[in-house]
Amino acid sequence: MLRGLAALLFFQLLGESLVFVTGFPVPGPVIGLVLLFLSLLALQGRLRETIPAVEAAAGALLGNLGLFFVPAGVGVVALWGVVQDEGGAIAAVLIVSAVFTLAVTVWTFIAVRRLLGERDGAA
Amino acid sequence: MRSPVELWIYLSTSPLIWLTLTVCTWIAASEVSRRLDRNPLVNPVLTSILLLSLVMTVFEIPYQQFFEGAQFVHFLLGPATVAIAVPLYRQWDRVRRLFLPIAAALFVGSFAAVSSVVVLGTLLGLSEDVVVSFLPKSATAGVAMAISASLGGNPSLTAVLVILTGIVGALIVTPFMNLMRVRDYAARGFAAGLTSHGIGTARAYEVDETAGLFAAIAMALNAVATSAVVPLAAAWIGR
Numbered sequence: 590m591l592r593g594l595a596a597l598l599f600f601q602l603l604g605e606s607l608v609f610v611t612g613f614p615v616p617g618p619v620i621g622l623v624l625l626f627l628s629l630l631a632l633q634g635r636l637r638e639t640i641p642a643v644e645a646a647a648g649a650l651l652g653n654l655g656l657f658f659v660p661a662g663v664g665v666v667a668l669w670g671v672v673q674d675e676g677g678a679i680a681a682v683l684i685v686s687a688v689f690t691l692a693v694t695v696w697t698f699i700a701v702r703r704l705l706g707e708r709d710g711a712a
Numbered sequence: 713m714r715s716p717v718e719l720w721i722y723l724s725t726s727p728l729i730w731l732t733l734t735v736c737t738w739i740a741a742s743e744v745s746r747r748l749d750r751n752p753l754v755n756p757v758l759t760s761i762l763l764l765s766l767v768m769t770v771f772e773i774p775y776q777q778f779f780e781g782a783q784f785v786h787f788l789l790g791p792a793t794v795a796i797a798v799p800l801y802r803q804w805d806r807v808r809r810l811f812l813p814i815a816a817a818l819f820v821g822s823f824a825a826v827s828s829v830v831v832l833g834t835l836l837g838l839s840e841d842v843v844v845s846f847l848p849k850s851a852t853a854g855v856a857m858a859i860s861a862s863l864g865g866n867p868s869l870t871a872v873l874v875i876l877t878g879i880v881g882a883l884i885v886t887p888f889m890n891l892m893r894v895r896d897y898a899a900r901g902f903a904a905g906l907t908s909h910g911i912g913t914a915r916a917y918e919v920d921e922t923a924g925l926f927a928a929i930a931m932a933l934n935a936v937a938t939s940a941v942v943p944l945a946a947a948w949i950g951r
Contacts, residue, residue, distance in 0.1 A: 647795035660782035667775035694821035
């Protein structure tokens with residue numbers, strides 16, 4: 590578990606460092622994600638002690654993903670004065686944009702899947 | 713002996729109490745959500761934020777002071793983003809078989825998420841600063857804040873809009889998909905993760921494991937796609 594957490598932190602560090610050095614316009618943790626994924630593929634089940642530890646740490650973090658959004662969310666109160674005047678318009682954009690994005694994404698996914706005749710048991 | 717007032721003054725200025733309160737509030741909110749069959753109206757992210765905001769307002773605690781403690785939780789967003797590599801690796805064979813639907817939905821979805829903000833925001837007369845901070849709202853918080861900062865937006869405002877988008881998406885995704893009679897849980901999850909990042913993903917995991925996985929994949933891919941699409945949209949509105 591601790592080893593797993595260390596691995597996740599290490600890959601984040603690697604990602605942040607690469608972004609800082611190259612100026613590549615993608616956030617560090619995303620690069621860390623890609624690098625960890627490629628490493629897992631390359632290792633193909635070797636490192637029998639470390640990989641289960643990474644899986645355990647990842648499971649613990651992803652199982653409580655919502656928690657990590659709470660501190661920034663409480664900032665809504667602190668920013669209320671800034672957005673007060675535009676609050677109605679902001680709420681409208683938020684809701685309409687979310688519904689629109691959900692709809693076009695799910696329809697595109699299903700349309701292309703049907704076009705390919707792919708089933709995967711779930712459709 | 714010191715008085716309770718002195719204790720309160722001591723505790724309220726230390727990070728410990730706000731960290732403890734954040735974690736305990738989350739555990740309680742998750743428990744309530746679990747007992748009410750994951751009803752989206754008691755989404756644990758939403759109830760935790762509301763409860764903590766109430767405490768901050770009642771006790772007149774400045775956000776900076778609260779964040780001194782809560783930052784330790786906030787920090788875990790980074791490693792949690794990296795952690796998405798694990799489900800992606802485990803399910804890589806399924807993902808590869810659905811490569812085309814994923815690529816198409818990612819392309820269309822990330823453009824829809826960003827361009828709808830430009831069009832609606834301009835139509836409803838939002839100021840340009842708000843629109844720029846609004847653009848990356850479907851990407852996960854850490855990513856969206858970085859994009860916003862690089863374009864001269866307000867990262868704190870972006871964080872708030874990201875969270876609100878997450879909550880709105882998590883609240884509407886299940887009733888919306890049921891109404892549209894979508895029973896493909898890979899597609900449902902993908903749309904939830906693309907629209908509402910981690911909060912949508914957490915919601916998708918509650919509903920169905922396949923949905924959760926595809927939500928996590930969509931969140932990871934859209935973090936990258938949003939980083940590419942938002943600068944284009946910003947150029948479009950002249951930033």
